[in-house]
Amino acid sequence: MLYIKCPHCGMRPQTEFSYGGDASVKRPELNKDVSDQEWDDFVYNRKSLRGKHLELWQHISGCRQWIKVERDTATHEIFRTFKADEEVA
Amino acid sequence: MQKYSIFNLVKNAFSNHQNWDLAWKDPTPKEEYDVVIIGGGGHGLATAYYLAKEHNITKVAIIEKGWIGGGNVGRNTTIIRSNYMHDENGLFSEFGMDLWRKMSQDLNYNVMFSPRGIINLAHSDAQMNAYARRGNSMRLNGIDAVLLNREQVKEIIPMADFSENVRFPIFGGLMQPSAGTARHDAVAWGYARQADSMGVDIIQNCEVIGFDVSAGKINGIRTSRGNIKAKKVGLCVAGSTNILAEKLNMTLPIETHLLQACVSEPIKPVLDNVVTFGAGHFYVSQSDKGEMVMGGDLDGYNSYAQRGNLPTLQHVLTEGIAMMPFLSKLKMLRTWGGIMDMSMDGSPIIDKTHIEGLYLNCGWCYGGFKATPASGWTFAHTIAQDRVHELNAGYSLNRFSTGHLIDEKGLGTKTWIS
Numbered sequence: 001m002l003y004i005k006c007p008h009c010g011m012r013p014q015t016e017f018s019y020g021g022d023a024s025v026k027r028p029e030l031n032k033d034v035s036d037q038e039w040d041d042f043v044y045n046r047k048s049l050r051g052k053h054l055e056l057w058q059h060i061s062g063c064r065q066w067i068k069v070e071r072d073t074a075t076h077e078i079f080r081t082f083k084a085d086e087e088v089a
Numbered sequence: 090m091q092k093y094s095i096f097n098l099v100k101n102a103f104s105n106h107q108n109w110d111l112a113w114k115d116p117t118p119k120e121e122y123d124v125v126i127i128g129g130g131g132h133g134l135a136t137a138y139y140l141a142k143e144h145n146i147t148k149v150a151i152i153e154k155g156w157i158g159g160g161n162v163g164r165n166t167t168i169i170r171s172n173y174m175h176d177e178n179g180l181f182s183e184f185g186m187d188l189w190r191k192m193s194q195d196l197n198y199n200v201m202f203s204p205r206g207i208i209n210l211a212h213s214d215a216q217m218n219a220y221a222r223r224g225n226s227m228r229l230n231g232i233d234a235v236l237l238n239r240e241q242v243k244e245i246i247p248m249a250d251f252s253e254n255v256r257f258p259i260f261g262g263l264m265q266p267s268a269g270t271a272r273h274d275a276v277a278w279g280y281a282r283q284a285d286s287m288g289v290d291i292i293q294n295c296e297v298i299g300f301d302v303s304a305g306k307i308n309g310i311r312t313s314r315g316n317i318k319a320k321k322v323g324l325c326v327a328g329s330t331n332i333l334a335e336k337l338n339m340t341l342p343i344e345t346h347l348l349q350a351c352v353s354e355p356i357k358p359v360l361d362n363v364v365t366f367g368a369g370h371f372y373v374s375q376s377d378k379g380e381m382v383m384g385g386d387l388d389g390y391n392s393y394a395q396r397g398n399l400p401t402l403q404h405v406l407t408e409g410i411a412m413m414p415f416l417s418k419l420k421m422l423r424t425w426g427g428i429m430d431m432s433m434d435g436s437p438i439i440d441k442t443h444i445e446g447l448y449l450n451c452g453w454c455y456g457g458f459k460a461t462p463a464s465g466w467t468f469a470h471t472i473a474q475d476r477v478h479e480l481n482a483g484y485s486l487n488r489f490s491t492g493h494l495i496d497e498k499g500l501g502t503k504t505w506i507s
Contacts, residue, residue, distance in 0.1 A: 001398055015400050019390045019505055021344075036490055043502060044342035044433045044489040048331040050393045073345070074393045 002076060007083045008063045020056030022046055023068045050074050054088060090286035093197050112278060113285035118292050121318040122150045124472055125310060127297050127333065128325035129153030131162035131273075131458065132450055134280035135465020136325060136472070137289045143466070144473035147288035150319075152312060154296040154329075158277030161327050164395075164427035165458040166350050166372065166384045168363050170207050170268035171232050174223040177483030177495050178436060179230040184480055185463030186232075186267060192462060198279030201377070204269035207363040208242065210249075210412065212257040216367055220263035227265070235264045246364055249413050257368035257411060268363065270374055276461055300337055300447075307446040323448040323472050328393065328428030330451040337444065342433040342489045343452055344504045347388040349397035349405070349426045353419035355379030364412070371408035373416075380422060383409055387429065389505045397426040429454055431504035434488075436495035439468050439481040448472050449486060454504075 002014035027042055028034040053073045058066050068082040082088055091097060091110045101109055124140060126133045129151045140146045151157070169189055171182030193200050211217045217236075224234035238261045243251050251259060285291055292314070299311035300322070309318040326333055334341050355378050363374040371385040385405030388397050402424060410417045432438060432452030437460065439450050450468045453460060467481040477485070483495055500506060 001400060013400075014398070021503065021505070022391070040490045041340065045340040046331075046342070046344050047335065047340055048344045048391055049335075050332050050345075053391055055391065071390075073391045076392065076394055076398075 002078065004057060004069060004078060005081050006059045006062060006065070007067055007081050007086075008065050009059060012059070012062055016059060016061040017057045018060040020058055020066065022048075023054045023056045048073075052079070056084070090282070112282040113291050116290045116292065118150060118152075118295065118312070118314055118317050119290065121309075122290070123148040123319070124321045124323065125149070125317060125319040126151045126323045126325055127310070128327070128329075129157035129281075129291060129293065130160045130325065130327060131158070131277050131280070131461035132327070132453075132464045132468065133323075133325035134158075134277055134284060135461050136323060136450070136468045137284040138280045138287075139466045139469035140473060141284060141287035141289055143469060146473055149284075149288075150290040150292055150317065151284070152295050152297055152310070152317070153291070153293045156293050157281050157291060158274055161427045161429070161457055162277045162461065163274055164350065164425055165273055166374070166382050167270040167273045167458060168207065168268070168372065168374065169202070169271055169459040170265055170363075171459075172207065172209070172223070172227060172234065172263065172265040172268065173497055174226040175495050175497055176230060178497055179227060179232055181463055181467070181480050181484070182459065183230060183232050184466075185460055188462035188466065189271065192271075192276070192279070196279035196283050198275060198282060199272075200275040200279055201272035202269065203271065204267050205362050205374075206264055206266040207268035207365070208237070208245065208262045208264045209365045210242065210262045210367040211260045212368045213260060217260050220261075224263050233265055233267050235266060237262045237264055245362065246360065246413075248359060248415055249364070250411065255411070257366075262367070270363065273458060280465070297333060298336075302337070302444055302447075305443070305445055307444055319446075321446045321448065321472055323450060323468060325450045325468070327430045327451065327453060327457060330430045337447070339442070341438075341451070341486075343438075344391055344431050345393055346390070346429050346431045346505055347392035347394055347397055347426050348384070348429050348455065349388065349402055349424060350382070350384035351402065351406075351424040352376065352380040352382050352422050353416070354422050356381070356419065359415075366408050366412045368411075369408040371405055371412065373409060373413070381416065381419060383416075385409075387431070387505050388426070393428055395426050395428055397424070429457075433502045433504060434494040434496040435498055435500060435504075437464070437484050438486050439464065439471060439484045440477060440486040441471065441475070442486065
């Protein structure tokens with residue numbers, strides 16, 4: 001069992017959360033020309049890093065907020081969690 | 090190479106089986122090869138075998154970081170099937186079924202192929218309609234499919250829950266009678282032994298740490314055991330695809346996820362077929378040792394850990410118990426995990442890349458084991474001829490940008506949702 005510290009609710013078991021994938025993926029800005037390659041990178045292409053991975057989770061059975069989690073994909077260790085709109089240094 | 094036969098078995102019995110040849114050698118890497126296959130799993134070994142057998146290319150090395158057959162080919166639930174609706178998947182897998190049927194003779198190695206049939210259960214009228222459609226598509230592609238009603242399913246698997254008040258009643262099912270299982274380790278070992286006998290170097294404990302690419306062309310690889318020159322390089326590394334892609338500055342439509350499986354204590358024969366639960370994701374068969382072999386969903390987050398967490402296992406087995414309540418009485422013997430190369434449309438990639446001489450075989454998601462012979466055969470063709478075969482033409486890398494996706498389940502790009 002993973003334990004994720006929701007920045008709004010505190011430490012909760014993983015079963016309260018739902019996964020949302022790579023948080024570093026940025027949607028192309030719509031007010032400028034977007035190339036096919038940019039859409040490809042947004043929709044399909046993923047780095048899927050081994051090691052530290054910043055990802056989205058939703059506290060679906062709690063506050064229902066989206067959050068960012070910095071987690072190691074090799075050891076499952078969770079380092080830090082952030083609110084969805086928080087900048088990650 | 091020593092042939093495995095009853096005569097050789099008897100002959101070797103007189104010397105207490107001490108004088109058998111090694112099944113494959115342990116060579117030191119040569120300076121140069123025509124083809125280097127990275128990844129000594131089922132697909133890599135099969136690719137090397139078909140390169141030698143079908144294309145007479147024997148200056149081949151398989152580079153494996155750990156030991157051959159230690160990854161997903163030794164971690165799956167051994168299911169072999171071709172019950173797909175889309176032409177690309179159906180024709181590719183059915184070609185593979187033919188290779189499976191001949192494999193034990195072909196490799197002179199008993200892979201214990203057991204065509205015991207697979208039944209996908211349906212739990213609503215809508216699902217029965219969908220299965221009828223899939224069954225028709227299969228039959229149009231020459232794949233055997235039988236639509237079973239509730240009574241027919243009950244005849245075959247009476248131990249499933251046919252009581253009146255269940256949440257997901259069994260309406261019927263779609264059966265592929267020619268599907269089945271095989272001894273997964275034997276597949277890896279059989280391919281390795283034959284490839285080795287034809288001159289392929291199987292190099293274990295050798296990690297790839299980099300690639301030698303210049304002017305858009307591959308020249309070789311850098312490994313923990315030195316540099317190796319190669320005219321062509323094939324990537325067959327399943328869950329490690331993203332790691333090697335990063336070294337090539339490639340970003341692929343692949344995510345690496347964790348999938349668990351488990352076996353119960355051995356019991357007397359009770360289940361003749363492979364059965365899948367249609368209202369979730371759970372599949373079960375019974376091994377020759379009597380263990381119930383079970384699996385289902387991904388753990389649901391990117392992972393390279395090769396070991397899973399209990400909530401997913403509990404979720405999967407809850408579905409199993411809903412389908413076959415007697416499973417709740419069994420003790421769990423072993424659980425394990427493997428890392429899957431989950432592609433963005435659920436279908437694999439067997440293709441050339443933008444780097445000349447570099448070939449890609451990945452994206453097998455839940456279905457890598459059954460594809461082993463067809464994947465090896467088509468990948469060998471793609472490498473040897475430097476062009477894709479019609480069987481893997483649909484499994485192109487650029488289908489994601491051109492929109493020619495092969496999304497069998499219609500799940501979209503959230504690879505962890507099953």
